[in-house]
Amino acid sequence: MTAVTESGPALLEKYINERRMELAFEEHRYHDARRWLIAPETLGRGIEKINVTAALKPGKSPHVPYRHDKAVYDYTYEVQNETSIENRTWKDKMYYRPISRDEINKNELLVQNPGYE
Numbered sequence: 001m002t003a004v005t006e007s008g009p010a011l012l013e014k015y016i017n018e019r020r021m022e023l024a025f026e027e028h029r030y031h032d033a034r035r036w037l038i039a040p041e042t043l044g045r046g047i048e049k050i051n052v053t054a055a056l057k058p059g060k061s062p063h064v065p066y067r068h069d070k071a072v073y074d075y076t077y078e079v080q081n082e083t084s085i086e087n088r089t090w091k092d093k094m095y096y097r098p099i100s101r102d103e104i105n106k107n108e109l110l111v112q113n114p115g116y117e
Contacts, residue, residue: 016036020032029042029043030043034095040092043088043090045088047081047085048082050079051079051080054068054075093115096114096116097113098116
């Protein structure tokens, strides 16, 4: 990592991005997004995929079995929204966790977190 010279909001932004990259696929992002109150921008967005298409160039013979070769195929890359797998939404009530009914029953002064009534 290069030397960090930023301060204030720029430093926080650099830290958030570094943590996002360093801990990718380690299941920290959801909790970090809640902690930094950036969940609506990061967790509520949809999933995107890239559709890659290979077209045989004129006068070229296809590889059998197929293998990637830019000398034989012209490739196009198209970003598409993927809605068939999962539709993600963020609701601000998710900054808090619901309190279990057992815990509320143990203490009559305890009330459920907002949005989970």
